Amino acid sequence: MPMNALSTDLYQLTMMAGYFHRQALDVRATFELSVRRLPPHRSFLVAAGLEQALSYLEQLHFSADEIAWLQDLPAFAHVPPPFFDYLRSFRFSGDVWGMPEGTPLFPMEPMLRVSAPLAEAQLVETALLAIINFQTTVASKAVRIVRAAAGRSVMEFGARRAHGLDAALLAARASYLAGCDATSFVEAGREFGIPLIGTMGHSWILAAPTELDGFTSYARLFGDRTVLLLDTFDVDAATQTIVDSQLRPQGVRIDSGEDLAASARAVRDRLDRAGLTSTRIIVSGDLDERKIADLVAARAPIDTFAVGTALVTSEDAPALGGIYKLVEMEDEGVIRRVMKRSKGKNTWPGRKQVWRVSIGGRAARDVIAFDDEPAPAEASPLLQPVMHHGARTTAAPSLENSKRYCRRMTDALPHALLTLERSADYPVQPSEALEATIR
Amino acid sequence: MPMNALSTDLYQLTMMAGYFHRQALDVRATFELSVRRLPPHRSFLVAAGLEQALSYLEQLHFSADEIAWLQDLPAFAHVPPPFFDYLRSFRFSGDVWGMPEGTPLFPMEPMLRVSAPLAEAQLVETALLAIINFQTTVASKAVRIVRAAAGRSVMEFGARRAHGLDAALLAARASYLAGCDATSFVEAGREFGIPLIGTMGHSWILAAPTELDGFTSYARLFGDRTVLLLDTFDVDAATQTIVDSQLRPQGVRIDSGEDLAASARAVRDRLDRAGLTSTRIIVSGDLDERKIADLVAARAPIDTFAVGTALVTSEDAPALGGIYKLVEMEDEGVIRRVMKRSKGKNTWPGRKQVWRVSIGGRAARDVIAFDDEPAPAEASPLLQPVMHHGARTTAAPSLENSKRYCRRMTDALPHALLTLERSADYPVQPSEALEATIR
Numbered sequence: 001m002p003m004n005a006l007s008t009d010l011y012q013l014t015m016m017a018g019y020f021h022r023q024a025l026d027v028r029a030t031f032e033l034s035v036r037r038l039p040p041h042r043s044f045l046v047a048a049g050l051e052q053a054l055s056y057l058e059q060l061h062f063s064a065d066e067i068a069w070l071q072d073l074p075a076f077a078h079v080p081p082p083f084f085d086y087l088r089s090f091r092f093s094g095d096v097w098g099m100p101e102g103t104p105l106f107p108m109e110p111m112l113r114v115s116a117p118l119a120e121a122q123l124v125e126t127a128l129l130a131i132i133n134f135q136t137t138v139a140s141k142a143v144r145i146v147r148a149a150a151g152r153s154v155m156e157f158g159a160r161r162a163h164g165l166d167a168a169l170l171a172a173r174a175s176y177l178a179g180c181d182a183t184s185f186v187e188a189g190r191e192f193g194i195p196l197i198g199t200m201g202h203s204w205i206l207a208a209p210t211e212l213d214g215f216t217s218y219a220r221l222f223g224d225r226t227v228l229l230l231d232t233f234d235v236d237a238a239t240q241t242i243v244d245s246q247l248r249p250q251g252v253r254i255d256s257g258e259d260l261a262a263s264a265r266a267v268r269d270r271l272d273r274a275g276l277t278s279t280r281i282i283v284s285g286d287l288d289e290r291k292i293a294d295l296v297a298a299r300a301p302i303d304t305f306a307v308g309t310a311l312v313t314s315e316d317a318p319a320l321g322g323i324y325k326l327v328e329m330e331d332e333g334v335i336r337r338v339m340k341r342s343k344g345k346n347t348w349p350g351r352k353q354v355w356r357v358s359i360g361g362r363a364a365r366d367v368i369a370f371d372d373e374p375a376p377a378e379a380s381p382l383l384q385p386v387m388h389h390g391a392r393t394t395a396a397p398s399l400e401n402s403k404r405y406c407r408r409m410t411d412a413l414p415h416a417l418l419t420l421e422r423s424a425d426y427p428v429q430p431s432e433a434l435e436a437t438i439r
Numbered sequence: 440m441p442m443n444a445l446s447t448d449l450y451q452l453t454m455m456a457g458y459f460h461r462q463a464l465d466v467r468a469t470f471e472l473s474v475r476r477l478p479p480h481r482s483f484l485v486a487a488g489l490e491q492a493l494s495y496l497e498q499l500h501f502s503a504d505e506i507a508w509l510q511d512l513p514a515f516a517h518v519p520p521p522f523f524d525y526l527r528s529f530r531f532s533g534d535v536w537g538m539p540e541g542t543p544l545f546p547m548e549p550m551l552r553v554s555a556p557l558a559e560a561q562l563v564e565t566a567l568l569a570i571i572n573f574q575t576t577v578a579s580k581a582v583r584i585v586r587a588a589a590g591r592s593v594m595e596f597g598a599r600r601a602h603g604l605d606a607a608l609l610a611a612r613a614s615y616l617a618g619c620d621a622t623s624f625v626e627a628g629r630e631f632g633i634p635l636i637g638t639m640g641h642s643w644i645l646a647a648p649t650e651l652d653g654f655t656s657y658a659r660l661f662g663d664r665t666v667l668l669l670d671t672f673d674v675d676a677a678t679q680t681i682v683d684s685q686l687r688p689q690g691v692r693i694d695s696g697e698d699l700a701a702s703a704r705a706v707r708d709r710l711d712r713a714g715l716t717s718t719r720i721i722v723s724g725d726l727d728e729r730k731i732a733d734l735v736a737a738r739a740p741i742d743t744f745a746v747g748t749a750l751v752t753s754e755d756a757p758a759l760g761g762i763y764k765l766v767e768m769e770d771e772g773v774i775r776r777v778m779k780r781s782k783g784k785n786t787w788p789g790r791k792q793v794w795r796v797s798i799g800g801r802a803a804r805d806v807i808a809f810d811d812e813p814a815p816a817e818a819s820p821l822l823q824p825v826m827h828h829g830a831r832t833t834a835a836p837s838l839e840n841s842k843r844y845c846r847r848m849t850d851a852l853p854h855a856l857l858t859l860e861r862s863a864d865y866p867v868q869p870s871e872a873l874e875a876t877i878r
Contacts (some may be wrong), residue, residue, distance in 0.1 A: 009623040010637030129599035160568035168603035184448040198449030205766040309758045317758035319748045326642040
């Protein structure tokens, strides 16, 4: 991931220069990252990207080259040299609270809270939003797809349709976090320890003298991990070729066809009659949560869904609209809560905590309160301290632990939130003190 | 951009092992990258990403760490050691033809053609698709937005909503290539020389003692490059504050409001009456080509549109569905053209060229022909040789030149293709020889 200090919007740097010039470097600010509205169809979001956000903050600095380049920009023509000296020693020194990755969350809830000298907190806005918006978008899509699969296995196969290779890597991570079982993207296996899965491409079959030869030579090399592709020419004929050949592949994949349920049934039947009852059927090809739900409802004998485009681009809602807003300032010990009052774009003031109130082990409502208010009854705080004075306060949880946490927290949501169409709004309330301040 | 050799799908590596094992390393293959269908509303696409694709191919290699890690993967448990020795000396040695960046193109037309030893051509599929799919998606969206603006300036402001920071960088590049005038993303200025633009954030105003103080202190530092943000509290009041303050900002920005046209008119009127006739009005806030077309049709006095989410995620069509398919094999001097015949997913065989036939300086139709066929009359070839034996054959064109080329080639399309709704299909025909082979 390109994580240099220039991966930001120009106005963050000009505002920094402004704060420096205004001698406002000692002013501390708190910004909160949240989402104003749920994307279409979704009833909740799944927080993701905190780990990469913290890595970005930890290593943030300006290189000598970057500073020299900035100094030559026309925009900085009138900015006096001391500002660039300040950049030379710049490090992020703030405190950060965040929702653990995998937390289901709702509009208006801060999922990240940054308290730092104003210029530092400002600079990091663009990168924090880009990092967290994207992974949260994909995790929130993945959880829908995994739920639709109703216990069948889901694999992420989307690298080629992701928004570049870096997006492919992070999409694989967010998908796994939110419940997928594996990825096809090798770098995600190496970087994050995500289980890898692979089959074969149509080109393998096309490049072989015959389809049978393509199947047998692959099986010789990959043994009991072999997954054979059925639809290069004709699915039924390819299945019969496998049966006749005495191969016993771990799986077969169907990547096209107008009626995948019927196709899977015909393949299952042919395999079963030949005694290949443990050969799994993998289906791929422009799948999404709705097509998967239909295949599950039709009781199609599919063991694994491999999902690409719809998952890694969150195709029906590819952007989240997360925002990062100033909510509090502290200058010479005086704390001032601030809010933006534009119509339809208002924010809630003050440094806040989100409480999830549970009844009988199930989430009942969330309360957004000032961070110094006492805990509501039966409530757990969702924001946790993760960085103090620019250093992490705890080791990052393993991706496996985050995945389990996501599953547990999602399972604890009201059932009405777990449908593919939004059928209920989860109650999120400001505390009485927050509500009084907003008014 | 993470461009290591493991940025690929697992099956590319298992197929490589298969080709090695099958002693098929001397078999040369040609793959072509194309798109089967236009995304909704679009009448054409704009090729982009070739430059990053070639950089990827040039530097592609396996590090010792990567090879050791691969060798330990369960998938490779039965693959004999010589394959890993082969990876140690692996470099991409193929020939590549590509459409220059900025070329308008259509379904079924190869925009990239890779001829290389089978295992090499196979490995690079995932990365080439991820790189080219994404930038082509954004360029194809950007050209719509720029056309809708009808000569008014368009700025790319979307980094925070891009699919990560790497996507932000490449989206800025593709947007500029396809006609945007500048970006807010600083790294894109440094990496690609794209003009930068910045304004101020709402936080700057919220952090100031008063809105007036926020305006004046910024103007003192940034002089005639100052752009002031009007909608932190109330647009009209902020405009009056500027007028009363005797500031003469280069521009003002309106970032929210239910009726941007009315808002811009009121601001323009107030500025003009105070003699601020050269202060430009910039509008931002969830704009897309349709909203821009409406504002232009309403003759709203807007000088510059700043576009974010819709542009960098290509929100209404965030994935392209590009494919990379084997079309030809050459083994011991024997050439074999191949095609996949799956229903709805067929490909056209053989190594091909795309010819654009022009009549009176305007594109009339494209012809897809085998690469050894003679040129049709009045036709120019769209695929150019860009890499030979793994090395670039020409210096990359400057981004400025690609931008001008894009403009010229787009201007030469039939007018009916330049509308926001698809109203006409551009004729793309296979040559007689190609058609005969397909049959």
